[in-house]
Amino acid sequence: MSVHTVNARDAGRHGQVFDVIGIGFGPANIALAIALQELQFSGTRLFLERHAGPRWQPEMLLAGSDIQNHPSRDLVTPRNPRSRYTFTNFLFENDRLFEHLNLGLEFPLRSEFAEYVRWVAGFFAHEVAYNQAVTSIQTDSASQLYCVTTQAGDRFYARSLVLAPGRTPVIPKAFAGCAEDRVFHLTQYLGRLEQLSRQGELKRVAVVGGSQSAIEIILHLRHTWPQLEIINVQRGYGFRLKDTSPFSEHVYFPAFVDQYYYSSAEAKRHINRHLHYTNYSAADADVIGELYVGMYEDRLKGKERVTIKGLHEIQSCTPDTHGYTLNVLDTRDQTCEALDNLDAIVLATGFRNLGTGEQDERFPAVLKDLAECLACDADGVIRIGRDYSLSAREGCSLPALYLNGLCESSHGYGDAGSFSLLSLRARDIFTSLNARLGLEPAAQKSA
Structure with missing residues (x-):
């Protein structure tokens, strides 16, 4: 049974096993949904979102505020400029392209970019169960499946999970x-x-x-x-x-992710000191x-x-x-x-990063039930692979698990809430996930 033909809540009731469940359907997992479609992921998928519908920064849609981000750094363009889900195509299909270009703005208005996010999310409504706040994630060692329970009392089963819960606000x-x-x-x-x-x-x-x-x-x-x-x-x-120097802005380039990820802890602290005011x-x-x-x-x-x-x-x-x-x-x-x-x-006190500082967290709250099984560093902070995967500690076993976002401490400033690398991160997760699940591309499967 395909996710395309089943009501999301019924899928939970009927015990359908999905190849992948994405937790959260904000920009990070919307970018993943696009990648799964365009890169021909052949498995079944479902996204669980706690809110009633798609939204992006609804409490900060202030008149005149912009996104401080080039509009081509959207949900898909850096990975696939020809996609129908680009911001430019959103303007075109909504008959606003020339009006928008005539504004002469360096960055789009935040209210319009929020509309763009909702517009893209609408194409994937059949893959999303809204009003589904996740309360627990359990694993079954025998079946090697995840069981995701929501506040609505539904249970969903998956061979893999991609977590994009959003950043935790800092309350001093x-x-x-x-x-x-x-x-x-x-x-x-x-x-x-x-x-x-x-x-x-x-x-x-x-x-x-x-x-x-x-x-x-x-x-x-x-x-x-x-x-x-x-x-x-x-x-x-x-x-x-x-700090908006074009040299400093290289932190939002794909090459910086590798540079930062493979640096030592001390080197990362040194980089952070120099780049703090970029963000x-x-x-x-x-x-x-x-x-x-x-x-x-x-x-x-x-x-x-x-x-x-x-x-x-x-x-x-x-x-x-x-x-x-x-x-x-x-x-x-x-x-x-x-x-x-x-x-x-x-x-206006920011958001928590992964780490051991006073305002940090060792793992996102959504992982509380799996925390004892996750591989961590000497300080108890979860380890994140270059492909954004989380692994099990010695003596434990976990099905494929990914963190889509929240990886600033391991992957650098491109993971600090910016749109810049969303689409490329989604591609990396797709590539790893496809290999872990052993799936053929949809085109080959149907041939």
């Missing part, structure tokens, strides 16, 4: 236990702000972080609520310009300039709508009579200050 310890309706990560931004604005006028909001996302949020707050006081708290001196704790020139001019214009009018607390560290976050108070430390003179009566605190 100071905010542990804070009510999520007022203290929330940027991945909840638009929804939470809409809820709060319905409850009453927003007067005072803090944004934590010094990243591109932090400055985009400040600009959105400033334009949306003209009377709002906005306080930015960051460890850096101020918003730093992102982290920095912002693009256009948004920095927009905020700086806006703050100057406010001062001309005798206002102080945006305050930047640079070189400050957050000590604690506590509820007060109105909302929350942030207790911060000025690292220049070690003085403390209480920022009180905050209606909301937005955490």
Whole structure:
């Protein structure tokens, strides 16, 4: 029975065994779905997605924001420029190609790229079971199958898994236990702000972080609520310009993946120190300039709508009579200050990588049931193969298992949430997966 002819939930009920199940159907596994189709994967497949439909960064679709990424670095072009699933063809088929070209934008609008992602996902709707949040992954040593259980109570069986669960938001310890309706990560931004604005006028909001996302949020707050006081708290001196040198951008080239993967741990730390500002704790020139001019214009009018607390560290976050108070430390003179009566605190604090640092995780949470069987390094961090495969530790056995994304610590900056290498990573996973499963290309199989 083919995945093309069976209802996804019925497949779970009937105990169908799929050749591959992909967990998550965001850009990484959408790129994989394209590769499986175009490279003629002959096996059955199914994708499980926890949300009700395809989506990409829905809480950060801010007016005027762009993707900071060349549009040809999309879901498929670097692997197959002739594909029907390119961003250019999306524009063409939606009768917007010339209008888009006439905009003269260096990067596409984020809202349009989100539409592109949904458009591509729509072609694979028959391969996806939505509203299926995975709660556990078990293996049967006798049958060498995975059993994936979802929150809906369904079970799905597979000979192999490709995991693309998305990155885990970083919530600093100071905010542990804070009510999520007022203290929330940027991945909840638009929804939470809409809820709060319905409850009453927003007067005072803090944004934590010094990243591109932090400055985009400040600009959105400033334009949306003209009377709002906005306080930015960051460890850096101020918003730093992102390193967009064409030489630094080589970190998003395919050759860099091999260079980085086969480097020693010390060499990787050295590379990271030099390349940190290509992707982290920095912002693009256009948004920095927009905020700086806006703050100057406010001062001309005798206002102080945006305050930047640079070189400050957050000590604690506590509820007060109105909302929350942030207790911060000025690292220049070690003085403390209480920022009180905050209606909301937005955490532009990034995402967890794999590692042993305070903000890292040793393995993605979706792998909790398999963690004891996975091969790890001396620090207990899972080992990832060059082909993005995870292997079993000595004495254990696991069917084919892949991590599609989240591999920045092993494969470099192309795995740091960028679209740049999605399609090439999907090709690498396809090639390895096809060999592991021993499948013939579909064209040969039907001959």
